[in-house]
Amino acid sequence: MKIPRFADLILFENDDVIVVNKPPFISTLDERGDGSSEINMLRLAKGYSADAQICHRLDKETSGALIIAKNPEAYRNVSIQFEKRKVNKVYHAIIEGTHVFDNLLVDLPILNTGKGHVSISRQDGKRAETWFSSLKYFKHYTLVECRPVTGRMHQIRIHLATQQAAIAGDDMYRAKPVFLSQLKRKYHLGKDQEELPIMKRFALHAYEVTFKPNTEESITIHAPYPKDFETLLKLLDKFDS
Template sequence: MKIPKFADLVLFENDDIIVVNKPPFIASLDEREGGEINMLRLAKQYSYDAQVCHRLDKETSGALIIAKNPEAYRSVSIQFEKRQVKKVYHAVIEGTHVFENLFIDLPILDKGKGNVSINRQDGKRAETWFNSLKFFKHYTLVECRPVTGRMHQIRIHLASQQAIIAGDDMYRGKPVFLSQLKRKYHLGKDQEEMPIMKRFALHAYEVSFKLLNGEEVTIHAPYPKDFETLLKLLDKFDS
């Protein structure tokens, strides 16, 4: 995989904060000692004291806040703790689902090693709002606004509504193939068809928070190429 230039990912920067459009397949933080490249390492090469303020799943693309100094890190961390950071995600889900300010309040238990479950007894509070943005024949583009920030929160909350994110095999989501959408689709001899997206279709679309001077900013992260391609093909062949 080609490692992106950190400077090319920057959506916003001042003396204290950087917001980047995280590419898919790059972890936010060190997953293992001496492991592969991640956003924290890339950020530290760019700005020596950089700290990643929150985490996105490795496959999830989009807006990631990075602090350039301890004071900024503390400020953003407190905003996350007080649930003052507003996050908007976009997801492509399987099937047609009409969500109009659907509020999901289901506690999530972190079982370790990237496994979570809905657990009303031992889980931690988890709240997400959902709105349908666009309907295709077999899929729906959905806006997700998590209030809390539990691991896999959006993914498992959608799965609880039988609205699984396309390509999210952990929750039994299936990848989208062009042959499913396009009539008379022909593959060359000995060619294996690849899915349109090689990951689950979730993107951190927007983030709003306060800078150290008290000014509120909203940073919007454009779709990466794979997400944009999926939506274009759904528009063309599945609308």
């Protein structure tokens, strides 16, 4: 995989913080217990700004807006905003099936069961809330806006799965990848060719973040869709609307 230039990912920067559009397939931090030298967003950020610290996590496959502090004071400021739930995050997801979510609140506690797995547990889980609104309908899929109030691991993914609306390509929650042959009639593969999915990951993108970069007013930064997400939407528009 081609390593991106950190400067090319920047959406906003001042003396205290940087907001980048994180590409898919790059971890936010070192993978837990992974001593490998695999590239991650923290290493890329430190190569650009020596004291850089990541303020929150995005799953490796998730693309989109990621806040990075350039100094300890800025890190403390943003961390407090996350703790007090003052940071507003908006994600876009392409989900299986046609679902009409009109400001639907999913309020189901999430238990981290370890090794990158979570489950819904009313007894032992931690409070988790996400709001969902449908943005665009296709015959077999829906583009959905997701607004998490809390920040639990896999929160959006598992909350959607509880609505029988798992994110396209999210095999952990039993969703299938999208293939062009499913959408396009009379689609023919060449002999001995193997068809690859339109997106090689689950279709989740951190679209927007609103926070206070210092003590001034809030700013809203929105992260354009990466190429794979945009391609899937264009093909759904063309063949599944």
